[in-house]
Amino acid sequence: MDVTTHVEGKARAAKEAARILALVPTKTKNDALNQMARGLEEKAATVLEANRADLERARSAGHARAFLDRLALTDARLEEMANGLRQVAALPDPVGETVEVWRRPSGLEIARVRVPLGVIGFIYESRPNVTADAAGLSLKSGNAVLLRGGSDAIESNTVIAQILAKAAEKSGVPSDVIQHVDTPDRAAVLAMLAMDRYLDLIVPRGGEEFVGLVAERSRVPVLKHDKGLCHVFVDEDADIDMAVTIVLNAKAQRVSVCNAMETLLVHADIAPAFLPVVAARLQEAGVELRADDRARALVPAAVPARAEDWDTEYLDHILAIKVVASFEEAVAHIRRHGSGLAEAIVTRDIRRARRFTHEVDAAAVVVNASTRLVDGSQFGMGAEMGISTSRLHARGPVGVRELTTTKFVVWGDGHIRE
Numbered sequence: 001m002d003v004t005t006h007v008e009g010k011a012r013a014a015k016e017a018a019r020i021l022a023l024v025p026t027k028t029k030n031d032a033l034n035q036m037a038r039g040l041e042e043k044a045a046t047v048l049e050a051n052r053a054d055l056e057r058a059r060s061a062g063h064a065r066a067f068l069d070r071l072a073l074t075d076a077r078l079e080e081m082a083n084g085l086r087q088v089a090a091l092p093d094p095v096g097e098t099v100e101v102w103r104r105p106s107g108l109e110i111a112r113v114r115v116p117l118g119v120i121g122f123i124y125e126s127r128p129n130v131t132a133d134a135a136g137l138s139l140k141s142g143n144a145v146l147l148r149g150g151s152d153a154i155e156s157n158t159v160i161a162q163i164l165a166k167a168a169e170k171s172g173v174p175s176d177v178i179q180h181v182d183t184p185d186r187a188a189v190l191a192m193l194a195m196d197r198y199l200d201l202i203v204p205r206g207g208e209e210f211v212g213l214v215a216e217r218s219r220v221p222v223l224k225h226d227k228g229l230c231h232v233f234v235d236e237d238a239d240i241d242m243a244v245t246i247v248l249n250a251k252a253q254r255v256s257v258c259n260a261m262e263t264l265l266v267h268a269d270i271a272p273a274f275l276p277v278v279a280a281r282l283q284e285a286g287v288e289l290r291a292d293d294r295a296r297a298l299v300p301a302a303v304p305a306r307a308e309d310w311d312t313e314y315l316d317h318i319l320a321i322k323v324v325a326s327f328e329e330a331v332a333h334i335r336r337h338g339s340g341l342a343e344a345i346v347t348r349d350i351r352r353a354r355r356f357t358h359e360v361d362a363a364a365v366v367v368n369a370s371t372r373l374v375d376g377s378q379f380g381m382g383a384e385m386g387i388s389t390s391r392l393h394a395r396g397p398v399g400v401r402e403l404t405t406t407k408f409v410v411w412g413d414g415h416i417r418e
Contacts, residue, residue, distance in 0.1 A: 003183060007191040010179040011146055011198035014119045017176035018144035022116050024173060026093040032171035033089035033136055037082040039167030040132065040160070044078050047163070050155040051128065058152050066256040066316045070126040071153055081132040088136045088382035094401045095142045109411040114404045116142030118200035121192045122385060123148045123214060125206035128156035133376075133383035134203075135164045135178045140382075141403035144177040146199065148192060150206070151184035158182045193218040203398065205386040208313070223394060225386030227313045228258030229339040230371040233330045233356070234274060235347035236267040242368065243346040244278045249370040250344065252285040256315045258387060259342050259374045263310060263320045265330045268294065271323045275299055279321075287317045294323035310337045327352060331359050340389045342366060342374040363389055363396040 021029075040047065051073040058071055097114040104110065120143050122134045131147060138145035149157035161180035169175040181188045193202065196219040204214040205225040215222050232250050234243045250261035266275055271294070279289060279299040290309050291302035302321065309320040310333070324330045334343050344366035345356040353367045364374040364387075374397070376384025381399030388394050394402035 003185045003187040004191040006183060007146075007181055007188050008195065008198070010181060011119065011121075011192070011195050013176040014144035014146050014179045015198045017174040018116065018119050018142075020174050021139070021144060021177050022095070022118075022142045024142070026095075028172050029093065029140055029142075030089040032139060032168040032173040033085050035167040035170050036132070036136065036139075036164045037085040037089075039163045040078055040082045040085070043159075043163050044075065047078060047156065047159050048073060048075070050159040051153075053155045054128075054153050061152075063152070064316065067126060067152075069254075070256045071128070071156075073128060073156060077129055081129050084133055084377060084383040085136045087377065088140050088400065091140065091382050091400055093140065094404050099406055106415060107413060108415050111409045111411075112406045113409050114401075115407050117403055117405055119144045119146060119198055120385075120403065121146045121148070121195070121199040121202045121220060123189055123192065123202065123204045123206075124386075125150035125210065126152055128153045128160060130205065130385075131157050131160045131180075132164065134385050135161070137383055137385055137398075137400055137403060139168065139173065139177060141400040143200075143403055144179070146179045146181065146192065148181040148188055151186075154182065154184050189214070190217065193220060196220045201403075203385050221393075222390075223386075223388050223398065224390045225258070225398075226341070226389040227339045228260070228341040228387070229263070229311070229313050229337060230259060230261050230342045230344070231263045231265055231330075231334050231338060232261050232344045232346065232371065233265040233324075233334070234267060234270060235327065235330075235345055235349065235352055236269040237349040237352065238267075238270060238274070238346040239348055240270070240274050240277065243274060244281060246344070246346055246368070246370050247278050248281055248285065250372055251282065251319050252287055252317070253370070253372050255287075255317050257372075258313075258315075259371050260315070261319070261344075261371050262312065262314055263322065263333075263337070265333060266295070266321065266323050267327070267330070268323050268325050271295070271298055275321070275323075282319060285317075287319050289319055289321055291321040292323060295321045298323075313339070327355070331356070334360055334362075338362060341387055342371040344369065344371050363387060 165175040165178040289302035376397035
């Protein structure tokens with residue numbers, strides 16, 4: 001069987017299952033999600049064995065430490081996956097929610113009601129933990145999902161998807177609502193992008209080049225999870241201790257994720273007191289510093305920054321640092337180089353904080369907190385399919401509500417158009 005036929009069979013099965021799932025009551029969906037969580041816990045050893053095979057292959061291929069971190073599963077990460085599914089189960093069901101209702105002077109009643117999208121094609125790289133997030137969010141929002149993870153995680157993703165589908169079936173949900181493309185052939189991605197007959201939305205999650213390719217080639221609507229080039233701006237009126245804590249967390253808590261800080265902007269008036277302190281802490285955490293001339297005057301050990309550093313998503317223990325003369329220069333730098341995912345300011349000046357939230361355009365604008373908090377689970381959404389940098393349909397963390405659309409329900413009493 002060729003790749004296109006293989007993928008089409010899975011997409012068709014997902015489409016048929018989606019029609020059934022759209023009518024499944026909330027309790028059944030929640031039972032299925034809890035069964036899926038138990039399935040991961042009961043089969044933890046099987047999942048970790050598959051993941052070890054993926055990791056060994058990745059190490060042999062010479063992948064970097066940050067890549068291996070994204071790929072790796074542990075007992076703790078598996079427990080997070082299971083807990084994420086339980087959190088999704090506990091969320092309100094968006095399906096059937098009446099968004100608004102109004103009555104026309106003629107007596108015609110019109111309601112806007114939330115409904116599933118249908119079948120979601122989720123194409124992602126390297127992180128097998130998001131397999132469970134995507135399956136759980138899709139099921140809760142009444143959608144079937146066609147999963148295509150990166151070839152580096154194929155063993156892990158295959159096992160996880162099988163466990164989740166079998167567990168959901170125990171609660172009366174069709175197992176076909178969770179489909180996984182289990183071939184490493186890249187032709188599978190191109191086949192998915194052409195299947196507008198079966199798929200209603202494509203969510204790509206990966207590097208900038210990969211997401212751009214999907215957006216360019218897809219005949220299915222695309223909700224982009226683009227690169228995360230996030231900034232933290234330490235304003236002249238920042239609390240230095242708070243700023244140090246936030247910067248360390250934003251950069252070093254986990255470097256390989258899209259909401260990690262990649263560029264630190266520091267106001268010139270606070271730089272002499274702040275930069276040497278935070279630089280020492282960052283270097284203790286193993287972070288390489290790449291700084292402009294004004295920052296290097298205060299942190300001589302830093303490497304000179306190049307022009308391309310301001311536009312690079314490192315996903316590694318590397319940080320670009322720039323000293324700016326003003327609030328306006330910081331905002332201008334973010335506008336020029338930011339990816340629109342998450343931007344943060346640290347300041348005690350409430351007026352300047354409000355200006356930042358008003359003038360900076362991003363899916364999430366953060367005041368006195370780490371960019372690492374821009375995440376579906378941290379926002380109380382249970383989990384996320386990704387963080388959308390698109391402007392249409394959904395922006396920011398994509399949870400259950402973002403995986404629905406609406407339809408109009410119109411009630412009349414013999415009404416006709418004159």
